[in-house]
Amino acid sequence: MASRPPKPPLPPPAERKLSRLKLLWRFARAYPVQLACALAALGIAALTTLAIPQGLKMVVDNGFARGSDPAAITPYFAGLLGLTAFLGAATAVRFFFVSWIGERVVADLRKAVQTHLIGLDPVFFETNRPAEIASRITSDTAIIEQVVGTSASLALRNTVMGIGGIGYMFWVSPKLTLLMLLVIPLTMGPILLLGRRVRDISRTSQDRVADIGTMVSEVLGAIRIVQAFTQEGREAARFGAAVERSFDTAKRRIRLRATMTALVISLVFGAITLVLWRGALDVIDGTLSGGAIAAFVFAAAIVAGAFGTLTEVYGDFMRAAGASGRMEELLNARPLIRAPDQPTALPQPPHGRLEFSHVRFHYPSKPDVAALKDFTLTVEPGETVAVVGPSGAGKSTLFQLVQRFYDPEAGSLALDGVAYTAADPQGIRQRLAVVPQETVIFAASALENIRYGRPEATEAQVWAAAEAAHADQFLKELPEGIHSLLGESGTRLSGGQRQRLAIARAILRDAPVLLLDEATSALDAESERLVQAALDELMKNRTTLVIAHRLATVRNADRIVVMDKGRIVATGTHDSLLAAGGLYARLAKLQFDQIAA
Numbered sequence: 366m367a368s369r370p371p372k373p374p375l376p377p378p379a380e381r382k383l384s385r386l387k388l389l390w391r392f393a394r395a396y397p398v399q400l401a402c403a404l405a406a407l408g409i410a411a412l413t414t415l416a417i418p419q420g421l422k423m424v425v426d427n428g429f430a431r432g433s434d435p436a437a438i439t440p441y442f443a444g445l446l447g448l449t450a451f452l453g454a455a456t457a458v459r460f461f462f463v464s465w466i467g468e469r470v471v472a473d474l475r476k477a478v479q480t481h482l483i484g485l486d487p488v489f490f491e492t493n494r495p496a497e498i499a500s501r502i503t504s505d506t507a508i509i510e511q512v513v514g515t516s517a518s519l520a521l522r523n524t525v526m527g528i529g530g531i532g533y534m535f536w537v538s539p540k541l542t543l544l545m546l547l548v549i550p551l552t553m554g555p556i557l558l559l560g561r562r563v564r565d566i567s568r569t570s571q572d573r574v575a576d577i578g579t580m581v582s583e584v585l586g587a588i589r590i591v592q593a594f595t596q597e598g599r600e601a602a603r604f605g606a607a608v609e610r611s612f613d614t615a616k617r618r619i620r621l622r623a624t625m626t627a628l629v630i631s632l633v634f635g636a637i638t639l640v641l642w643r644g645a646l647d648v649i650d651g652t653l654s655g656g657a658i659a660a661f662v663f664a665a666a667i668v669a670g671a672f673g674t675l676t677e678v679y680g681d682f683m684r685a686a687g688a689s690g691r692m693e694e695l696l697n698a699r700p701l702i703r704a705p706d707q708p709t710a711l712p713q714p715p716h717g718r719l720e721f722s723h724v725r726f727h728y729p730s731k732p733d734v735a736a737l738k739d740f741t742l743t744v745e746p747g748e749t750v751a752v753v754g755p756s757g758a759g760k761s762t763l764f765q766l767v768q769r770f771y772d773p774e775a776g777s778l779a780l781d782g783v784a785y786t787a788a789d790p791q792g793i794r795q796r797l798a799v800v801p802q803e804t805v806i807f808a809a810s811a812l813e814n815i816r817y818g819r820p821e822a823t824e825a826q827v828w829a830a831a832e833a834a835h836a837d838q839f840l841k842e843l844p845e846g847i848h849s850l851l852g853e854s855g856t857r858l859s860g861g862q863r864q865r866l867a868i869a870r871a872i873l874r875d876a877p878v879l880l881l882d883e884a885t886s887a888l889d890a891e892s893e894r895l896v897q898a899a900l901d902e903l904m905k906n907r908t909t910l911v912i913a914h915r916l917a918t919v920r921n922a923d924r925i926v927v928m929d930k931g932r933i934v935a936t937g938t939h940d941s942l943l944a945a946g947g948l949y950a951r952l953a954k955l956q957f958d959q960i961a962a
């Protein structure tokens with residue numbers, strides 16, 4: 366029984382616990398100065414707000430009560446005016462620092478997640494779709510931004526004002542405050558119950574929004590296929606249905622939130638009214654001054670507002686906890702392929718000797734079919750080995766293993782005598798140049814595209830590589846020459862031009878081992894000739910493993926390896942294999958139709 370490959374290291378789904386917000390604190394605490402400023406401004410603003418009812422009390426008791434003397438009342442109002450100006454300034458400072466921290470945390474988080482993700486191996490992206498991750502990063506960080514930049518400050522401010530307000534009220538009238546503290550908890554039960562349901566629906570709502578994001582990038586990415594198969598209508602309907610599902614969930618959330626708000630306001634203000642009635646009786650009795658009751662009302666309004674806001678931001682916090690949990694999941698995903706603690710250095714200068722020894726491999730997502738079985742092959746320095754075989758034989762899998770995107774379950778690979786598992790994967794990849802079947806063009810200039818594998822190369826070196834790859838001519842003819850923008854929004858290249866650009870990129874990389882996956886798409890005779898000439902140049906003095914689709918390649922190869930169902934079934938030269946008949950002769954007849962002619 367073949368041992369199964371290890372499962373990708375995916376942590377369990379995020380729970381929406383407030384403890385998940387710890388991740389954000391980890392990022393925020395990197396800015397102690399800003400945090401201190403924000404906290405100081407927040408405290409000052411909250412206390413200033415609480416000073417206002419006290420000012421009001423003095424105005425009423427000392428001003429109005431002593432028969433309306435303008436001279437007595439003016440200083441109090443001047444004081445109040447000063448207080449409000451101070452409150453404005455402190456609020457502005459708080460807003461600045463808290464928002465600054467919010468933006469900074471989100472920026473750092475985005476960078477950390479992206480840096481982490483590009484270090485993960487392809488297995489992770491087989492089980493986690495890149496489009497979904499992308500939409501998560503955008504929508505989840507937006508939620509986090511909202512919470513760190515706004516809700517956190519609201520929560521802090523209102524907690525300070527809530528507690529401070531109650532303290533002040535107690536100082537003004539212990540009896541009324543105790544009465545109030547007795548009534549308010551009764552109002553909290555239904556609020557907490559509803560809060561939990563809002564939280565659950567918020568989660569579903571976020572998932573629906575992420576679905577929409579995934580769908581948009583999927584459909585836009587395949588726009589040609591959608592249009593070619595005239596499925597625009599169906600795609601629009603499918604998208605429409607997803608949007609409506611998302612709206613329905615949002616509607617449920619809004620309805621619950623609305624009910625909750627109604628409950629909070631009516632219960633809390635109802636309680637206040639009750640307490641006020643009691644207070645009014647005390648004023649009539651003469652046990653409480655007019656100013657005290659005014660200040661009490663004002664403070665109670667502040668406290669009620671504070672608790673109202675707290676229940677509202679609680680929902681935001683739960684949403685952010687979910688978002689932050691998912692970010693943490695991404696950050697916690699560990700790559701299966703890692704450098705050992707003490708990697709063995711590859712010899713200098715490189716030789717380019719590539720060895721496969723009894724390699725057995727299953728793709729994690731396809732554990733029942735072996736992609737490679739007992740595969741043994743040594744490619745000597747400077748040798749060109751062409752790999753041929755029917756579709757699904759395992760040719761591309763060889764390349765995946767050589768680049769160490771996966772590790773075999775049995776057997777081993779070695780480069781220049783160093784076992785893959787003992788080396789740093791980056792060290793190995795630095796000695797490889799890859800020309801894939803489909804050239805990846807980045808949205809950047811032709812110059813940047815060619816020097817992708819060696820960003821420090823000079824323009825002269827890039828031109829030399831382009832010449833060797835027979836790409837110089839068409840590059841000169843681009844609208845802005847080598848500085849023309851390529852990719853989705855730039856100039857489109859033909860198939861042959863893209864291949865030559867990829868070859869120039871590999872020439873410039875100047876690695877000792879070349880992995881060449883020949884394009885199967887037919888080129889016209891002129892392009893074919895240019896691409897072949899470019900390839901000949903690239904393969905010079907390099908160890909080359911090539912998945913061959915061209916007659917010229919198999920003819921020029923030092924050895925041809927014929928693969929079928931993950932195994933080597935024959936090895937030889939073009940002529941010897943043809944003479945032997947078998948799979949190669951059959952493939953050659955089909956694939957290189959020149960032979961059949």
Ligand SMILES: Nc1ncnc2c1ncn2[C@@H]1O[C@H](COP(=O)(O)OP(=O)(O)OP(=O)(O)O)[C@@H](O)[C@H]1O
Nearest residue numbers: 728730731734736755756757758759760761762763
């Ligand atoms: N990422 C993957 N996940 C799961 N199975 C895979 C993956 N890539 C390839 N396979 C499977 O591994 C086997 C070998 O595939 P591989 O792509 O290496 O064949 P190939 O010889 O390169 O074929 P082709 O010429 O069609 O590209 C096939 O059974 C294929 O379905």
